[in-house]
Amino acid sequence: xxxxxxxxxxxxxxxxxxxxxxxxxxxxxxxxxxxxxxxxxxxxxxxxxxxxxxxxxxxxxxxxxxxxxxxxxxxxxxxxxxxxxxxxxxxxxxxxxxxxxxxxxxxxxxxxxxxxxxxxxxxxxxxxxxxxxxxxxxxxxxxxxxxxxxxxxxxxxxxxxxxxxxxxxxxxxxxxxxxxxxxxxxxxxxxxxxxxxxxxxxxxxxxxxxxxxxxxxxxxxxxxxxxxxxxxxxxxxxxxxxxxxxxxxxxxx
Ligand code: ADP
Numbered sequence: 001x002x003x004x005x006x007x008x009x010x011x012x013x014x015x016x017x018x019x020x021x022x023x024x025x026x027x028x029x030x031x032x033x034x035x036x037x038x039x040x041x042x043x044x045x046x047x048x049x050x051x052x053x054x055x056x057x058x059x060x061x062x063x064x065x066x067x068x069x070x071x072x073x074x075x076x077x078x079x080x081x082x083x084x085x086x087x088x089x090x091x092x093x094x095x096x097x098x099x100x101x102x103x104x105x106x107x108x109x110x111x112x113x114x115x116x117x118x119x120x121x122x123x124x125x126x127x128x129x130x131x132x133x134x135x136x137x138x139x140x141x142x143x144x145x146x147x148x149x150x151x152x153x154x155x156x157x158x159x160x161x162x163x164x165x166x167x168x169x170x171x172x173x174x175x176x177x178x179x180x181x182x183x184x185x186x187x188x189x190x191x192x193x194x195x196x197x198x199x200x201x202x203x204x205x206x207x208x209x210x211x212x213x214x215x216x217x218x219x220x221x222x223x224x225x226x227x228x229x230x231x232x233x234x235x236x237x238x239x240x241x242x243x244x245x246x247x248x249x250x251x252x253x
Pocket of ligand 1: 025026032033034052053054055056057058059060061
């Protein structure tokens with residue numbers, strides 16, 4: 001039986017935090033301050049969406065938070081670990097063992113079955129899968145009878161569900177989802193969002209998602225709004241309407 005982490009009460013841990021995060025692309029007159037002193041906390045056991053106009057720094061923020069890119073100044077904390085203090089090798093280990101990723105384009109290996117794709121990361125890390133957890137994730141994703149299929153034999157929505165299982169199977173501290181519904185029709189997208197929601201509510205996971213889509217963001221517990229590389233506000237218990245109104249206010253629509 002899989003015990004979910006507590007998701008209610010006053011003792012909410014911070015899973016991921018940024019402090020004074022700065023990222024500058026280019027130099028001199030051509031320099032772009034993609035992140036301009038970003039301070040933000042993401043609670044453990046919550047589903048948070050990052051939204052904002054195109055070019056507001058969403059992807060840059062996610063890449064810096066996930067250790068896929070380095071910031072020019074400031075700190076990123078995953079739990080008690082400060083990423084900017086780590087060597088490349090230690091950073092690779094944190095990404096491999098403590099972070100799950102879901103990308104817009106699924107990124108499954110075509111020669112492997114769904115099950116092999118899900119378990120590959122653990123295998124490469126030399127970790128044995130926790131079978132009860134594997135079963136819980138696979139069953140909640142409705143993938144039980146798809147495990148022997150190759151990605152080419154699965155629909156886009158099924159492939160993204162396999163990618164979600166791969167992200168969660170190691171029980172990471174946090175899952176980063178980068179436009180996870182961007183390549184899906186609305187029904188498959190809704191299934192993936194429902195699953196991300198379920199993984200937080202029932203399995204106690206922590207999810208941080210970048211999205212352009214107000215409907216996708218409305219599945220989250222909280223929306224962090226970015227504009228011009230800065231945190232421009234947040235919405236708690238968002239609806240598609242409140243997200244749309246906030247984006248209009250930022251001049252995005
Ligand atoms: P978003 O994800 O919100 O669309 P990004 O994080 O991709 O925003 O980009 C933030 C800003 O940084 C934009 O002005 C963008 O043009 C710039 N930028 C992003 N990546 C690069 C890069 N590799 N080189 C130069 N400028 C970049």
